[in-house]
Amino acid sequence: xxxxxxYSIINTRTRIGRHCGSAPLxxxxxxxxxxxxMSTTRPxxxxxxxxxxxxxxxxxxxxxxxxVFLYWVGLYLYVPTLPVYVQSKSDDLALVGxxxxxxxxxxxxxxxxxxxxxxxxxxxxxxxxxxxxFVTLGAWIMGAADGVAGLMVGRAITGLAAATWVPLxxxxxxxxxxxxxxxxxxLLTLVGSVARLxxxxxxxxxxxxxxxxxxxxxxxxVGVLALFVVLPATDRRHPPxxxxxxxxxxxxxxxDVLLPSLLSAVGQYANWxxxxxxxxxxxxxxxxxxxxxxxxxxxxxxxxxxxxxxxTTVVKKIGAQRLCYLSFVLLFVGIGLAALxxxxxxxxxxxIFIGVGQGVGYPVLMGMSIRHVADHERSTAMGLHQAVYxxxxxxxxxxxxxxxxxxxxxxxxxxxxxxxxxxxxxxxWWLRDxxxxx
Numbered sequence: 001x002x003x004x005x006x007y008s009i010i011n012t013r014t015r016i017g018r019h020c021g022s023a024p025l026x027x028x029x030x031x032x033x034x035x036x037x038m039s040t041t042r043p044x045x046x047x048x049x050x051x052x053x054x055x056x057x058x059x060x061x062x063x064x065x066x067x068v069f070l071y072w073v074g075l076y077l078y079v080p081t082l083p084v085y086v087q088s089k090s091d092d093l094a095l096v097g098x099x100x101x102x103x104x105x106x107x108x109x110x111x112x113x114x115x116x117x118x119x120x121x122x123x124x125x126x127x128x129x130x131x132x133x134f135v136t137l138g139a140w141i142m143g144a145a146d147g148v149a150g151l152m153v154g155r156a157i158t159g160l161a162a163a164t165w166v167p168l169x170x171x172x173x174x175x176x177x178x179x180x181x182x183x184x185x186x187l188l189t190l191v192g193s194v195a196r197l198x199x200x201x202x203x204x205x206x207x208x209x210x211x212x213x214x215x216x217x218x219x220x221x222v223g224v225l226a227l228f229v230v231l232p233a234t235d236r237r238h239p240p241x242x243x244x245x246x247x248x249x250x251x252x253x254x255x256d257v258l259l260p261s262l263l264s265a266v267g268q269y270a271n272w273x274x275x276x277x278x279x280x281x282x283x284x285x286x287x288x289x290x291x292x293x294x295x296x297x298x299x300x301x302x303x304x305x306x307x308x309x310x311x312t313t314v315v316k317k318i319g320a321q322r323l324c325y326l327s328f329v330l331l332f333v334g335i336g337l338a339a340l341x342x343x344x345x346x347x348x349x350x351x352i353f354i355g356v357g358q359g360v361g362y363p364v365l366m367g368m369s370i371r372h373v374a375d376h377e378r379s380t381a382m383g384l385h386q387a388v389y390x391x392x393x394x395x396x397x398x399x400x401x402x403x404x405x406x407x408x409x410x411x412x413x414x415x416x417x418x419x420x421x422x423x424x425x426x427x428x429w430w431l432r433d434x435x436x437x438x
Contacts, residue, residue: 057175063233064172065191070226072195074135075158077222078215080203080297081290083280085212089148097401099152100277104393106159111390115166115383119376120242124167125235131164132230135223143216166383174236186312186363193305201298204291256372257381260365261388263324263427267361268392270331270420273400275300275354279338282409283347300351307359320364321431327361328424332417339413
């Protein structure tokens with residue numbers, strides 16, 4: 001009976017298998033099906049690694065984005081009324097311009113060496129931490145300053161803090177594929193624009209609440225918060241590379257690195273001579289209060305952020321070179337209107353044109369300067385780019401202050417507008433628009 005029963009079961013399995021056009025059923029079909037299901041649903045080691053890497057990348061983007069947001073808040077919380085505050089300590093417009101120029105001067109001095117050293121040691125995060133500390137120190141010194149000398153020292157230290165933008169941009173761009181360098185730069189610039197918008201929108205209210213010093217002390221606190229936020233972030237270590245004078249010379253003379261940097265310097269000269277230089281003083285002469293000063297600066301940053309956002313979506317269709325042309329034409333129109341301004345509503349229009357012009361041009365030129373640079377040289381290239389455009393941030397308020405002291409604000413605005421248009425359009429003409437894919 002046992003033999004017949006076993007034979008019948010085996011024969012039945014064989015017939016079923018033939019009927020289905022397959023091999024005879026296995027002795028334990030349920031367990032085989034389970035094993036098959038498990039083999040098809042269990043992720044492979046490479047799949048798990050890919051998911052983990054994607055999740056970690058998102059976390060890093062979130063940490064650095066948050067830190068950058070706080071970083072720019074700490075640097076801009078007092079900026080809208082800073083020129084007026086410095087002028088309250090000295091009536092000499094040339095001296096006011098000199099104090100304001102310290103921010104750009106020390107960026108120009110430090111940024112290239114910082115990029116070289118960061119590539120040399122293969123690390124960027126330590127420099128970011130030190131820079132965030134300088135955000136706090138510089139703001140605190142300016143808040144406690146009794147005269148122009150203290151403001152000059154504090155502004156110089158915040159210039160050192162702003163040099164941290166070199167490793168920040170490189171670290172953040174490293175989280176994206178090289179072909180997305182322009183888009184990554186535009187995204188990071190957008191975050192910075194939103195942070196500056198928030199910071200500058202409350203400056204006037206803070207001044208009314210606790211005087212000019214309150215904004216400086218709050219900026220110092222925000223710098224500490226940025227420091228704590230970036231602490232858990234990782235820093236992908238690169239093999240240390242000893243700086244080579246020949247390699248550095250080759251990088252500096254590369255057209256695709258140097259030309260965007262020079263054009264950025266032109267744009268920054270105009271921006272820091274006008275928006276963060278003497279336009280607030282013009283607005284005060286036309287009757288603007290501290291709150292209105294904050295609103296004007298915030299408006300400029302809003303349209304700058306919109307320009308950043310538009311750039312991320314249209315750069316592939318329009319091309320970087322055309323966007324550069326557009327940027328400098330908009331700057332020319334805005335600064336030219338400042339020379340003619342007789343009422344506050346014209347100053348608002350000026351801020352719109354300058355904000356859009358900077359919002360379009362700045363991320364495009366920054367991304368172009370590192371797009372074709374090898375990863376191990378990117379910190380140096382970005383340091384070069386930012387050091388060159390920081391020359392514009394330094395010379396803008398300095399030279400404009402001397403021109404304004406000698407011939408008045410309208411002449412200074414006119415000279416700045418014409419120079420920006422001529423140099424900007426000529427430089428953009430020499431750009432190779434290699435990347436409609438940016």
